[in-house]
Amino acid sequence: MKQNGKWKAVIFILIVVGILIGNHYFGWSDYLGDMNRLMKIKDSVEDNTAAVFAIYTVITIIGCVVLALPGVTFALFAGMLFGPWKGILACLFATTLGAAMAFLVGRFFLKDAVKPMLEKNKILKKLLFTKDGKSELVVLMITRMVPIFPYNLQNFAYGITDIGFWKYTAYTFVFMFPGVSFFTIGAAGLTAGEDKWKYFLTAAVLAVLVTAAGLLIRKKFLKEEPEERTQAVILFTRVPEAGKTKTRLMPYLTGEECKELHMAFLKDIRMALQSVQADRYVFFTPPEKEAEIRELLPDMEGYYPQSGDTLGDRMQQAFEEIFRKNYQKAVLTGTDIPQLTAADYEEAMKLLDTNDVIISPTEDGGYYLIGMKAAEDIFDVPHYGTNTVWEDTVANIEKRGRKAGFGNSHLDIDTKEDLEVFTKRLEEGKVSAPHTEAWLKQRQREECIHCGKCTRSCLFLEKYHMDLKGFLEHPELAYHCFLCGRCTAVCPKGIDGREIALQHREQKVKSEGNRVTDPAYRAILWEKNQYQFANYKNASYESVLFTGCNFVSFYPKTADYLIQELRQRGIGVLYECCGKPTAELGAGKDAEVHLQQMERRLKEAGVKELIMVCPNCYYYMKGRVNLRLVSIYDKLAELGMGQRIPGGLPFYYPCPDREEKVFLKGIRRFMEAEERDAFPEVQCCGLGGCAVAKEPALAKEMEKLAEAAGEAELYTYCASCVSNFRRNGYGRAEHVLSKILNVQEKVPLGVTPILHRAVRKWK
Ligand code: SF4
Ligand code: SF4
Ligand code: SF4
Structure with a gap:
């Protein structure tokens, strides 16, 4: 297949060379680019428009697609030949047809051979080969409206991308309309009699519009190109293999289990690294296992087999390799500490501002991270694997007159005892490592x-x-x-x-090919997988309110009051979905990408803190984004906002807050006395996990249990819960946030909530 792709590319190059030689000897481009000669065709228009239209189309395709003549020539030519309106149509038709043909040529001859080469460049990969195809469309729009690349090259190049043929053709037609109209109307003015000025005026207005649109598009999209990074993280690992990895945990774990545990560690580390503003490299062993490590850690910048006799030599060589790429800072870490967060890595990078080397200790006398600003010769310690390695290396650093800095100490998991301590810390919520925790729990299930x-x-x-x-x-x-x-x-x-x-x-x-295929979830995924109503306009503040989708849907009045009050205190607002619904439907990878994009945008806008209204969003995003998350209730208390509410109110606790109670503890700061757990029998409001689509009767039964409690009212702090209780007939459900803010508001039903959240896109 690969071989076939290369041959196609060679044939394409030979054809291009043939055309260039032919053009040189026979002067085709001079002939077709000569406007006087072209204008002779105009005399025939009155007699036979269809024939001239066909001739014009052929000339335009050959001229601007094959011979690379400027497309402007043919837009002007169309204006003079057919007049403004027919000219626009003729030019759009001919150039779109030519663009479509060139696209097919590019796709057939070049895609197989050229795509893998382009994908190696991270900027081109981001711009031209995104999964959702949105970037390709943006690039298409920019290059069609703003003529910064030669037209004929663009057409072949789009054949190499993943954009669909019909989509490409339709958008090409639409995006070329403004530019073609401008030139065609202007040219028609040249040949018009008395009304010249009308044509020129129309062309001038179009010129201003096209330029403004082009500048706007460029400003909005081209600025988002990723900046070249100056920091790198090196991940040092053995490729997980049963019986060869984490062997000190045997026989407590079987060889296969050791391998699985190691894989879980790698997944957690990868997740943390995704939020770090640094390029990521893996140095692995054994060298023949590159395919496996690429599959496990698919989004690294580079993959290198480790080389050197001792562990020290291998680390030294890894740093040398990385600094040859001109990074200013690099940190190296192993894979025994899945609990490291993005903040730990970023802290290490920061410490390098004031130190030559940073070396962060493990609890058993080793170290889990070492970083530097240039390859330092500090790794020749007497023995690795002892409890003095950290001490010995620090001594080495100081002996060479270098300044050492230290990060927090962490537990590395080598033995059964380490794993037991770690499991306990996970259960107590002292550390977080979702993949490792999931694996440990799965083992527990047995x-x-x-x-x-x-x-x-x-x-x-x-x-x-x-x-x-x-x-x-x-x-x-x-x-x-x-x-x-x-x-x-x-x-x-x-x-x-x-x-x-x-x-x-x-x-x-x-x-099912990484897709949620169940039609019951189509609407929810359409809306929330890349949230349709996202709005970042007012999110460029250090602290930003994260409303989630549902609070603004059901409590728009309370939300507006809150937003206004917070605005006066220098706090912004973000309308976005956390991604939990997408993840809960099984498309966790999409949700992960969504969250990363959100985090990047917010960090670029200088956001440091998100104030969370929805407990679902809070618990989903916790540990997944490297920003400070605080519940709205803690924030209100901190700002001295909100009124006291009576004690003894009948409370229903939303599922995600039942264990840690972060939100409930915040709400209690406003209570005269503690609330009552009035609905202990109610398992869920009925909306959880999108299961209502499969189990409507059970969802109804859950709500009935709430009715059966015989309470006059129900207070809770998740807008979705309130809406579902009310939808099912429990009219006395209220959101405690409205009560604290003293805003009287009833939850709307039907399609109104969707409209409420949709309008936020333009607020
Ligand atoms: S049957 Fe008992 S031990 Fe087994 S999963 Fe259920 S509660 Fe746990
Ligand atoms: S958890 Fe629910 S309310 Fe919160 S953002 Fe996600 S979908 Fe919206
Ligand atoms: S619905 Fe049942 S099985 Fe599923 S999480 Fe709730 S209690 Fe567990």
């Missing part, structure tokens, strides 16, 4: 004792007569679980139903 507690606490499990271990065997029920987490709260083994459901969902999405 330990189910079939006590039945999960089944008795969950309407879904009860309906299908199974416990969580049974749920593992039923991937077809992936979208029937409400992701409420109640099973985990009662399971003596800490087995988590949400993880089982998410695992089933991800598996299904993967097996």
Whole structure:
């Protein structure tokens, strides 16, 4: 296949060379570029317009696509030949047809051979080969409206991208319209009689519009090109292999389990590194396993086999390799510490501003990260793998007159005891490593004792007569679980139903070509996978309110009041989706990319803190974005805003806040006395996990349990919960934020909430 692609490219080059030689000897371009000669055709127009139109089309295609003559010549020619309006049509038709033909030639002859080469350049890759095709369209729009690249080259080049043929042709036609109109109308003015000035005036207005549109587009899109980075992170790892990796954990773990655990570590490290403003490189061993490491860590800048006899030599050579690429700072880390966050890496980079070398210790006397500004010769310590390695290396640094800085100390996971301590810290929420935690929990699942507690606490499990271990065997029920987490709260083994459901969902999405194919979720994905109503206009502040999608849908009046009050205190607002619905449907990778883009935009805008209104967004984004997240209630208390509310109010706790209670603790700061847990029987409001599409009757039953509690009112702090209780007939559900802000507002139903969030795009 690859070979075939090369041959096609060679044939294409030979054809181009043939045309150039022919043109040199026979002067085709001089002939077709001569306006006087072309104008002789005008005399025939009155007699036979169709024939002249056909001749014009052929000449234009040959002239601007094959012979690379400027397209402007043919737009002017069309104006003189056919007059303004027919001229625009003729020119657009001919140039679009030519562009489409050149595109097909580029796609057939060049794509296989040239695409892999272009993809190696990260800027071109970002601009021309995005998964959603949006970048390609933007580039198409810019190059068609702003003539900065030769027209004929563009056409062949678009054949190499992934953009679809019909999409390309239609957009080419549309985007060329302003430029073609300008030249054609101007040219028609030259040959017009008395009304010349009307043509020139129209052309001048068009010129101003085209220039303004071009400048606007360039300003909006071209500025987003990634800046060249000056920092690099080196990840030093063995490729996970059963029996060869993490072997000190054996026999506590089997060889296969050691491999899986190591893979989970790598996934966590990769996730943290994605938010670090640095290029990422992997130095791996053994050298023949490059394909495996590329698959595990697909988005690195480079992959190098380690070389050198000792660990010190290998690290030294890795730094030398990286500094040959002119980076100003580089840090190297291993893969035994999955709990490192983006902030840890960024802190290390920052410490390099005031130190020559940064060396961050592990709790057992080694180090997990070493960084420097130039390749330093500091690695010749007596022995690696001992509890004095950190000390010995620091001594080396100082002996060479270099200044050393130190990051926080961390636990590295080498032994059974380390893993036990780490698991405990995960359970206590002291560290975060989602992939490692998921793997550990999955292993735990094997330990189910079939006590039945999960089944008795969950309407879904009860309906299908199974416990969580049974749920593992039923991937077809992936979208029937409400992701409420109640099973985990009662399971003596800490087995988590949400993880089982998410695992089933991800598996299904993967097996269907990385797409959620279920039509029940089409609308939600259309809206939220790359949020349609996102608006960053007022998000260039250090602190920004993150409303989420649902609060503004159901509480627009409260939201506006809050936004206005915060604005007066120098706080901005962002309308965006956190990505949780996309992730919950099994398209976690899309959600991850979305979150990374959001984080990058916010950091570029100088945002440091997000004030979270929705507990779903908060818990989803926590640990996934490297920004400070604070609940709206803590922020209101900090700012001295909001009124006191009575104690003893009947509360329904939204699922995501039930364990850590970050939001509830914030709300309690406004209470005269504690609230009442008035709805302990209610498993979920019915909206969780998008399961209502599969289990409408169960969702209704959950709401009925709320009714059965016999309370006159229900207070909660998730707008989706309020809306769902009300939609199902529980008219007395209220959001506690409105009460604290003293805004009277009733939740709208029907399509109104969608309109409320849609208009935020233009606010
Ligand atoms: S509660 Fe836990 S241990 Fe008991 S049956 Fe369910 S999953 Fe198994
Ligand atoms: S997460 Fe909720 S719905 Fe899913 S199994 Fe557990 S209790 Fe049942
Ligand atoms: S969790 Fe819900 S409310 Fe929050 S942003 Fe995501 S979809 Fe919107």
